[in-house]
Amino acid sequence: MQKLTLVVLIQAALISSVYASEQSEAKGFVEGAEGSVLFRTGYLNRDKKDGLNNDTSSAAQTAIFKLDSGFTQGKVGFAVGVVGDASIKLGANKNTGNQMMPRDSSGDAYDHWVRGGANVSARVSNTTVTYGTQVSELPVLASNTARLVPEYFTGLYVESNEIKDLTLIGGKFTQNQWSNDIKSDAQGLDSAVFWGAKYKFNDQINGSYYGVDVEDKLDRHYANVSYTRPLKNDASLSLDAMGYQTDWEAGAATTDKRSLTESLSNTIWGVSASYNKDVHSVALSYQDNSGDIGYDYAYNADGLQSIYVPNSYLSDFNGKDEKSLGLMYNYNFKNHGLAGLNWTSAFVYGWDIDIAEYDNPTKTIDQAEEHEFFNQVKYTVQSGAMKDASLRLRHSYLRSSDTYNNASGNYVSNGIGSTNEWRIWLDIPVTLF
Incomplete structure (x- = not known):
């Protein structure tokens, strides 16, 4: 990885004489500094109906704080940053769970906790290396940002934008910290090497x-292509297709007993079409699984949000x-004088789940x-001192077959179980600045 990083920086330096570069516009270590804090109050309640959980x-x-210096000026720019969070529980939280907050050895929620870390970056032309x-x-290694605080990874991340409309990424993470972990390496990640590219073909097509x-x-691959077509009267039609292919090594933690001795695989793909006009947006989506097991993610230090599929709400189907x-x-609701107020409703039906x-x-039973x-x-304040502050209320009503609820504990199941959330x-x- 060190050799790869060096090669990328050298190539970026050579290319920088030809292409306009971000580094040439560096403001300086202090002048370009940015800092922000997100104050979040979070509440999550799951009323389980499966008889087991x-x-x-x-x-x-x-x-949640994020502090970044600017890049120093010159051919090669350097910068430093800090990310982290400081939290306190509200109430006893005797039944906490779902990656919301850490618990001590006796199972009680911490009264208060602080997490975070620092990073350093180097930039040449339009290529940045961060450690x-x-x-x-990343869709294949995505931090969970749907809890009180984010999931963190520690390691090397390289992003290059030397070619117009093309972004190349690569790197290696060696630590994974869930939202409810105190230790930065709590998930036992040895090494996650990743790579990827995204390209804007034109104003309508991205891949x-x-x-x-x-x-x-595991080894995991993800591909996506999206198409947006403008229509009359300021309407638009968007089409999207995506897919994951995952191969687990024998012994990897999955929901299937065979994983202890066998290598298992899964393919999940989805397509969606959405129509947008003025204040309305409607989308229809289809999703399909195949392989030895369902799409299992998160519990192999592969990111608790690595599920970029269209039918993902409380259940991921x-x-x-x-x-x-x-x-x-x-x-x-902007046409009612309530710009910033949005209502989203969805219904998803899943079937043919092998139990x-x-x-x-x-043996399927x-x-x-x-x-x-x-x-x-969700309401987001549009202006004034509280601009961008938001309040979000979300409810899910999820029901599934008894066997998929796994009420007896004797069936292979990676379902969440019947739940009101x-x-x-x-x-x-x-x-801050």
Whole structure:
């Protein structure tokens, strides 16, 4: 990885004499500095209906901070940064869970906790190399940002934009810290080498590909292509197709007993079409699984949000051989004098889920189903001292077959189980400098 980084920087230096560069516009270490804090109050409640899992309820307050220096001027620019969070629980939180907050050895939620780390960056032309603590947005290695605080990775990240409309990335992460972890290496990640590219073909078509090799765990590949076509009367039609291919090594942690001795694989893909006009947006999506098991993610230090599929709400509809059909509608209330207020409603139905006995996972004993009704209301302040502050209320009603709920504990299942879930998020961003 050190050799690769050196080669990338040398090539960027050579190319920089031909292409306009970001580094040539560097403002300086102090002059280009940026700092912000996001004050978040979060509440997550899951009322389990599967007869096996306990209800969970969590509430806490946090301050998520991000401080970055500017890049020094010159052929090669250098910068430093700090990311982290400081949180306190609200109430006893006796039944906390779902990666919301850390717990001590007795199972009690911490009263308060602080996490984070630093990073350093070097930039030549339009190529930046960063080492340290980071939040990853890669589809194959995505940090969970849907909890109180983000999931962190530590390691090397390289991004190059030397060719117009083309972004190349690569790197290696060696530590993974979930949102409810205190230790930066709590997930036991040895090595996750990743690579990828995204390209803007024109104003209407975009494509991307990413891959990751998590040592002794899995190989995963992701591809996506999207197309947007403007229509009459300021309307537009968007088409999107994506897919993951994953191969787990024998012994990797999955939901299937065979993984202890066998290498298993999964392919999940989805397509969606959305129509947008004025305050209305409606989308129809289809998703399909195939392979030895369902799409299993997160528990191999591969990112708790590595599920960029169209039918992902509370459930990801990622069971073995599961097919799912989703319908989503979004309405913006700006025509009612309430710019910033959005309502989203969706219904997803999944079927044909192969259920097998845990001790005999090759024998299918049921074709299960699940369905979810999702609603969310979000208001974002549009101007004034509280600009960009937001309040989000989200509710999911998820029901699935008894076998997929895994109420007896004897079946192969990676379903969440029948659940009523509430999430309430209040975000107040503050720009420091």
